[in-house]
Amino acid sequence: MPSTLLARLLAPVAAAALLVPLAALPAQARTIDPAPPAGLTPAADPGAGGRVPSPTPGLTAAAAGEVTGRILISTSGGGATQPATTGNTLVRFWREDSGQYFLEDTVSTFDGDGDFSVVGLPAGGYRLEVLTIENDAPGKEYWNDREFWFEADTVTLSEDLAYAFPTITVAPIELAGGRIAGADRYETSVAISQAFVDDGEADVVYLATGLGYADALSAGPAAAANGGVLLLTRPDAVPSIVRSELRRLDPGRVVIVGGTAAIRSSVVSTVRSLLPDAEVDRIAGVDRYDTSRAIVADAWPGAIDNVAVATGRNFPDALAAGAAISSVGGAVVLVDGQRSSLDVATRSFLTDIAPQYVAIAGGASSVSSGIASSLSALPSDPDVDRFGGDDRYETALLMNQAFFRESAPDYAFLATGTGFADALSGGPLAAALGAPIYLSTQRCLSLDNYREISGMFVREIYALGGKAVLSDRVLYGSLC
Numbered sequence: 249m250p251s252t253l254l255a256r257l258l259a260p261v262a263a264a265a266l267l268v269p270l271a272a273l274p275a276q277a278r279t280i281d282p283a284p285p286a287g288l289t290p291a292a293d294p295g296a297g298g299r300v301p302s303p304t305p306g307l308t309a310a311a312a313g314e315v316t317g318r319i320l321i322s323t324s325g326g327g328a329t330q331p332a333t334t335g336n337t338l339v340r341f342w343r344e345d346s347g348q349y350f351l352e353d354t355v356s357t358f359d360g361d362g363d364f365s366v367v368g369l370p371a372g373g374y375r376l377e378v379l380t381i382e383n384d385a386p387g388k389e390y391w392n393d394r395e396f397w398f399e400a401d402t403v404t405l406s407e408d409l410a411y412a413f414p415t416i417t418v419a420p421i422e423l424a425g426g427r428i429a430g431a432d433r434y435e436t437s438v439a440i441s442q443a444f445v446d447d448g449e450a451d452v453v454y455l456a457t458g459l460g461y462a463d464a465l466s467a468g469p470a471a472a473a474n475g476g477v478l479l480l481t482r483p484d485a486v487p488s489i490v491r492s493e494l495r496r497l498d499p500g501r502v503v504i505v506g507g508t509a510a511i512r513s514s515v516v517s518t519v520r521s522l523l524p525d526a527e528v529d530r531i532a533g534v535d536r537y538d539t540s541r542a543i544v545a546d547a548w549p550g551a552i553d554n555v556a557v558a559t560g561r562n563f564p565d566a567l568a569a570g571a572a573i574s575s576v577g578g579a580v581v582l583v584d585g586q587r588s589s590l591d592v593a594t595r596s597f598l599t600d601i602a603p604q605y606v607a608i609a610g611g612a613s614s615v616s617s618g619i620a621s622s623l624s625a626l627p628s629d630p631d632v633d634r635f636g637g638d639d640r641y642e643t644a645l646l647m648n649q650a651f652f653r654e655s656a657p658d659y660a661f662l663a664t665g666t667g668f669a670d671a672l673s674g675g676p677l678a679a680a681l682g683a684p685i686y687l688s689t690q691r692c693l694s695l696d697n698y699r700e701i702s703g704m705f706v707r708e709i710y711a712l713g714g715k716a717v718l719s720d721r722v723l724y725g726s727l728c
Contacts, residue, residue: 258407261363262552263569265613267546268350270493271688276456277346279434282406282726284324284471284573285314285406286305289651292580302457306442306532306536310403310405310672311367311368311369311370311371311408312369312370312371312406312407312408312409312410313405313408313409313410313411314343314366314367314410314411315363315365315366315367315369315410315411315412316363316365316366316410316411316413317339317363317364317403317413317414317415317416317448318331318361318362318363318364318411318413318415318416319331319332319337319339319358319362319364319378319380319416319417319418320332320415320416320417320418321337321362321382321387321417321418322387322417322418322419322420322684323385323420327580329359329417330362331360331361331362331416332358332362332364332378332380332381332382333358333362333382333676333720334356334357334358334380336382337356337358337378337379337380337381337382337418338354338355338356338379338380339355339356339364339366339376339377339378340353340355340376340377340378340379340547341353341354341355341368341369341375341379342353342375342376342640343369343372343373343374344372344374346371346428347370347650349375351365351654351727352370352374352678353368353369353601359628364658368700369405370692371405371406371407372405372571373403373404373405373406374403374404374405374600375391375397375400375401375402375403376390376391376400376413376416377389377390377391377400377656378390378418379656379705380418380473384422384701385420385557386420386421386703386705387418387419387420387421388418388421388656388658388705388707389416389417389419389471391403391413391416391420393416395658395707396658396707397658399564399722407476408696411426412638421445421531421705421706422707423643423706423707423709423712423716424707424708424709425708425709425717426710426723427710427711427713427714427715427723428674428677428710428711428712428713429697429713429715430439430442430489430714431714432649433458433669433670433673433713434458434479434481434482434489434490435482435487435489436653436669436670436673436712436714437458437478437480437490437669437673438479438489438490438492438493438557439510439678440465440670440673440674440677440712441477441479441673442493442496443677444676444677444680444681445477445497447496447497447498448476448496448497448498449473449497449500450473450475450476450497450498451474451476451499451500452474452475452476452499452500452501452502452503453471453476453477453478453479453497453499453501453502453503454467454468454471454476454477454478454479454502454505454506454655455478455479455480455481455502455503455505455509455511455515455519456478456479456480456481456505456506456510456672457479457480457481457482457483457488457505457506457511457587458480458482458669459483461558461563461668461672462506462536462539462560462567463505463506463510463539463540464478464506464509464538464668464672465536465540465558465566465567465580465582465668465672466485466539466540466543466544466566466579466580466581466582467503467672468570468580468672468673468675468676469545469547469556469570469573469574469578469579469580469596469675469679470543470546470547470548470579471546471676472574472576472675472676472679472680473547473548473579473679474547476499476676477497477533477677478671478672478673478675478676479493479494479673479678480669480672480673481511481515482515483510483511483512483515484514484515485514485515485518486515486518486519486522487586491518491522493524494519494522494523495522498523498526498565499523499526499530500526500527501526501527501528501529502519502523502526502527502529503515503529503530503531503543504516504519504528504529504530504532505531505532506530506531506532506539507530507532507533507539507541508532508534511720516528516530516555527628529546531543531546533627536560536582536595536640537560537582537583537584537591537594538593540562540580540581540582541581541593541594544580544581544597544601545597545601545660546672547579547669548579548601550601551601551603552578552579552601552602552603552604553562553576553577553578553603553604553605553642554573554576554577554578554579554580554603554604554605555573555578555580555581555603555606555607555609555630556570556573556578556579556580556581556584556606556607556608556609556617557567557579557580557581557582557583557608557609557619557699558582558605558608558614558615559565559582559583559584559585559586559609559610559614559615560580560582560583560585561585561586561614562614562642563668563672564643564665565592565609565610565614565615565640565643565679566580566582566609566689567644567663567672567675567685568609568635568643568644568647568648568685569607569609569618569647569671569686570671570672570686571648571661571673571674571675571678571679571683571684572607572647572648572650572651572652572684572726573607573628573651573656574675574676574678575651575652575682576605576651576656579606581594581597581598581605582618583615583619585614585616586613586616587616587618587619587621588616588618588619588620589616589618589619589622590622590623591622591641595622596628598623598626598628599627599628599691602626602628603630604624604630605630605631605632605633606626606629606630606632606633607629607632607633607635607647607650608620608633608634608636609635609643609647610621610633610634610635610636610637610643611634611636611637612636612686614636615634616635620632620634634651635647635650638663640687641665641671641686641687641688641689641694641696641697642696643677644685644687645686645696645697645700648684648685648686648700649700651684652682652683652684652704654680656687656704656705656724657681657682657683657684657704657705657706658681658683658706658707658708658711659678659681659682659683659684659706659708659709660683660684660685660686660701660704660706660708660709660710661674661677661678661683661684661685661706661709661710661711662685662686662687662693662697662709662710662711662712662714662718662722662723663685663686663688663711663712663718664687664688664689664690664713664717664718665687665688666689666690666717667687667713669713670712670717671685671687671712673712674712682706685712686700686701688718689722689724689728690716690717690718690719690722691719691721691722691728692719692722692726692727692728693721693722693723693726693727693728694727695727695728698725698727709723711723
């Protein structure tokens with residue numbers, strides 16, 4: 249593992265070989281004090297990195313005094329320690345503001361003993377994160393001796409008062425993880441739901457057909473934005489395990505995704521009998537594009553700052569976009585990517601929601617250059633970035649690089665690039681964890697994905713779906 253991987257955090261745009269030129273991505277933030285779900289083994293962190301707009305202006309407090317500390321790096325196996333060195337270690341200060349933690353400052357200079365100091369931090373509550381690569385081994389630690397974001401302690405820095413952190417020792421990351429899967433796509437969607445939502449804690453459940461992607465590609469980010477999950481059903485009957493999961497979740501609302509050709513009226517009747525107190529709504533349009541707009545309009549009333557646009561003719565690019573745009577609280581809008589420009593209905597819709605940032609998922613063969621020009625010409629004058637790799641796997645990689653490069657997420661997910669179901673169900677889980685979803689072949693992990701995941705300082709990685717869609721060779725890093 250090359251020691252230059254950390255350079256992506258020190259100078260992310262210049263150092264990432266695959267990273268496309270970007271416009272103006274939203275500012276990085278992390279969620280505040282979520283309770284870890286019990287469904288993942290090892291225990292998971294539901295707050296490691298989603299980005300939201302910049303901190304609220306006018307809330308900056310007067311500066312605290314000098315903040316100092318010492319960073320030591322332990323070798324593999326818990327042996328001797330050595331001081332942190334300039335160029336291979338970062339100390340990052342995340343400041344609490346309006347229910348989020350924003351990256352306030354980064355220290356990268358240390359003396360010969362591993363000591364650092366910083367002045368001028370605004371007074372307030374902070375979480376401290378240390379990232380390091382020493383002896384080609386990545387390490388990560390949160391204050392106070394914590395491995396995961398949700399465990400981290402918050403330190404209060406007071407105006408004009410100095411603060412000295414005790415010595416912090418960072419150990420190399422021991423990558424762990426597992427598989428979230430059931431006997432089929434319906435059971436897998438339930439297993440994913442159970443991994444991060446406690447009994448009765450889902451605000452909304454989106455119910456989509458497991459046999460087609462067309463109506464559901466916008467539903468994953470919608471569920472993520474509204475504290476919900478996405479479950480799959482057969483078109484004409486709700487599988488028994490999904491019925492049980494609906495009872496366990498006991499949501500206040502269930503959204504049926506798509507028209508009666510996708511999900512029959514009998515399914516709606518079953519849901520209403522299972523959950524008599526829930527609001528059950530069907531969201532459907534005249535086609536997949538109209539349905540996509542209707543889902544987005546329902547989930548985000550009013551303006552939406554961040555939008556990903558993907559073709560509705562296939563699923564991989566929209567799946568790649570889902571977890572990425574969810575990290576900034578955004579939506580996926582489907583378009584007919586073969587058109588020479590935006591259709592009137594989509595242009596009108598995007599004009600109404602007035603995005604400030606638009607990510608195009610896929611190259612010009614997926615979303616035409618004419619549509620890209622139409623997006624740039626929207627009245628809201630959004631910044632527009634295109635993420636188009638040589639194939640679906642590289643497109644997902646490019647989006648993950650851009651949207652997760654600053655957060656160093658604790659978690660990452662792998663999903664097949666040849667099927668839609670598992671990544672679709674996994675989108676809300678990834679969003680809750682602030683984690684990327686990488687698309688993979690069934691039999692092996694690409695070298696580019698391996699390098700990117702390693703450079704993300706990930707602690708735990710999970711495969712979504714059974715061995716038939718992702719072999720153990722993928723999960724355990726056998727390279728293509």
